[in-house]
Amino acid sequence: MTTETTKKFNIDTVENAAKTPDTELPWAELGLKRNEFDEIVKVLGRRPTGAELAMYSVMWSEHCSYKSSKNHLRQFGEKVTPEMKKDMLVGIGENAGVTNLGDGWAVTFKIESHNSPSFVEPYQGAATGIGGIVRDIISMGARPVAVMDPLRFGAIDHPDTARVMHGAVAGIGGYGNSLGLPNIGGEMVFDSVYQGNPLVNALAVGVMRHEDIRLANASGKGNKVVLFGARTGGDGIGGASVLASESFDDTKPSKRPAVQVGDPFAEKVLIECCLELFKGSLVEGIQDLGAAGISCATSELASNGDGGMQVELTSVLLRDPTLTPGEILMSESQERMMAVVTPENVEAFQAVMDKWAVEYSWLGEVTDTGRLIITWEGEVIVDVDPRTVAHDGPVYDRPYARPEWQDAVQGDTFTGSVQDAGRPAAPAELAKAVTELVASPNMCSKSWITNQYDRYVGGNTAMAFPDDAGVVRVDEETGLGVALATDANGRYTYLDPYHGAQLALAEAYRNVATAGAIPMAVSDCLNFGSPEDPDVMWQLAEAIRGLSDACQVLGIPVTGGNVSLYNQTGTTPIHPSPVVAVLGKLDDVARRTPSGWREDGQAIYLLGTTAAELDGSEWANMRGHLGGQPPKVDLDAERALGEILINASRDGMIDSAHDLSEGGLAAALVESSLRYGVGARIALQDVMDRDGVDLFTALFSESQGRAVVGVPRSEEVRFTDMCTARGFAHTRIGVVDAASGQLEINGVDALSLDALREAHEGTLPKYFG
């Protein structure tokens, strides 16, 4: 930048800081606590400069440092068994974990939150959520191949829900569709607990050859540090405006709010240009710029490397020339990457940038001093040990305790409650109840949303919504591919955080197995309220403990994820919502199992057993009840069911499979019928006799570890033999009936598929147009 601009700043150099120890600094306005500021002074042996304060404040924030959850998150690492490590190439701590797929292929995936930006400005918040997670995937050296979006909004009929819903869906579509990444699934939940705190989570998955895996570290003295992609602007600078005392100029452009603005075209070009860099082995280390921007990228690259780093901040290309050093360090402008390049590759690197017309600037180089030194026109404004910024932030053991109200909530069971009055029993009542269920906000068709996303681009999508998992082919020669599902049930987790989190994992695991894929890895997005509330902190601690225990039993590791705290309005937190993503592998995606039946006369089997488990169910939710105990978790049964589904798929024993979860068997039967518009005749007497439940319970209970499968006549003996040999409960509950155009369930008035479809698909258009 020109000296004309820089003259406007009163640069707070390290030298100046040492000389003026008593200068008042706006640490509180930047979100630091007194003890944290004192810690910074102790680490540096002097007061921080304005630029250093900016860096520490963003890197020591809850979002970047995990200071409240770190002590608990350790369990994900501590509970990893050798079995779980077998296919893990890169674990937690990098931009995203990497799992071995075999044949020289690797896959990386991660789920993250972009919750509060998506409430403030739904379109840009959701759009940049996609942008950020996709850059995490690129940073690992992978080509992104698909995205998914679990969404949780306020009550469907609340006026503000439409604002958030329209904006977030359009933002995800507007950004994701422009990147050429198929959107292969996700979730949609409406609940008033999310009214002021919608959850917009984003997952991306990418694939690479083993040799292309890249890590975020700056090694090799003399290697060059380059920033490329979009220019740095004033967006996403939250508290940094309080550092404006650095500036003498009060005619500056006003600060953008905390929400960043995305440019999907810039991101698409960045993807292609990064892949070309990887192909030519032109970068030694690479890091995307997300939260905390240059502060994060420089400190993480430097601290993960073997030396230090020296950077001249005036070399950063700016969109707004009036930005101060602190603002440049904190800016969260999107579509930027930082890389480390050897001197001999500089020319080739520049050629790739020029080809894709991507702007870049050389900021400095890797040193062997162990220090991160940032200068402004040669004057040192940051001189820190990068580890103290990136890794050695404060860690809190927040107090937590089982809430006093928990017992009362768990004691308030649905059965026999006021809301349970008039439970449907007659055939006409049950038919009405099934129709009401599949039209309810959480169970209705999500096609209004998913039809705004491109599921075809790339030509490798083998399965997408509304099937249980999204499936993407990785290798066109062999058909090798991956399946992905995300799940969470905030109501279950509210009733019992430990088991609720396990239920989220169990469902995602089951969904992946239902598609015929072998579950391999987990990524989680832990959405909770304030960690400073002991009740919430207990929910978080219990959920992490439950999840890490369950991963151990299922034998699949958590490879990455994120924690989103402070999701609460006033003192009212959201339901604890650990969103769990499971990734599975299919040797040949041609063998995937879709969720609907097609062929007339095929046998329909229910796998697993049904208990009277209506607490926390969709049915109870529709009746306005939340209390009791969530369905029982049986992880060994989940594993056994998964093996049956995977083997049956591989050996061609089943043509369809649909997992039972929210809405129970009733929802699954309707969805399997509507999937291809093919009906069925169902009789549940055997299930009712064996499990000792009535027809209503058989249909609406949300007992876990269950699935419905369609079995070709020729495979029936082989399939039932397999289930018997494995000791897994299986009952023939009916046949596919292609001609009737109806779902007939004994004891329930016949349901025409046309009417069911109208009810199922009509809900979202009714509310959102």
Add this chain to the structure above:
Amino acid sequence: MTELPLIGEAVAVAANPRLAGAKIGVVTFPGTLDDRDAARAVRLAGGTAVELWHGDTELGDVDAVVIPGGFSYGDYLRAGAIARFAPLMSKIIDAANSDAKLPVLGICNGFQILTESHLLPGSMIKNDHLKFLCRDQVLRVENNTTAWTLDYEAGQEITIPLKNQDGQYIADEKTLDALEAEGRVAFRYVGFNPNGSRRDIAGITNAAGNVVGLMPHPEHATEPGFGPESLDGIGGSDTDGLGFFTSVLTKIVGGDK
């Protein structure tokens, strides 16, 4: 079209040395998204796909060109408005208008680029419902004499994916009348007009039949297991779009497969 298995393993069309000799260029602009898909469709039809870059100043020895979908240069101005000025586009325009009549297919953003380039009349504006829409769309092949539709029956109905935000085809009444009179409406939406296009027009051809543009995506319906039948499963097959690519290959090799 031959009967294909629901979830197939083999390439749809057996390798044929004559077809493989035909080279079809696939153009990539910054922001193009469906280029790899279009190249795959060319291969599945038996031809050889050749990568073309927007900044290239020569077309090389390609026998036909596909301009695939996406958001060229971000399309922040108007879809295709900047792409038409790319160095490669002037070569494509010249070759399409030359006596050799290079076959050119514009899909989605490619169609928008062809109208902006004045190789085809009319224009696309935002969908009447103002949203991005991805769905399986039934089309009627109204003209099966173009370079890209020879392998279809006249009046044949096909199902291929549609996905766009700016897909509403518009032109003045005189132009629309002329297109109808000259049989230049190549494809029409059947059953449901997904974007408010005038006269249900999904795609058109130039008078010579070598330049064809349409909004839906034939390249996404060329492989068993990855098309509308597998993904959405209500009507259609997975490979209804393959005919676009077999048509042009047949044309290139002189009608003899």
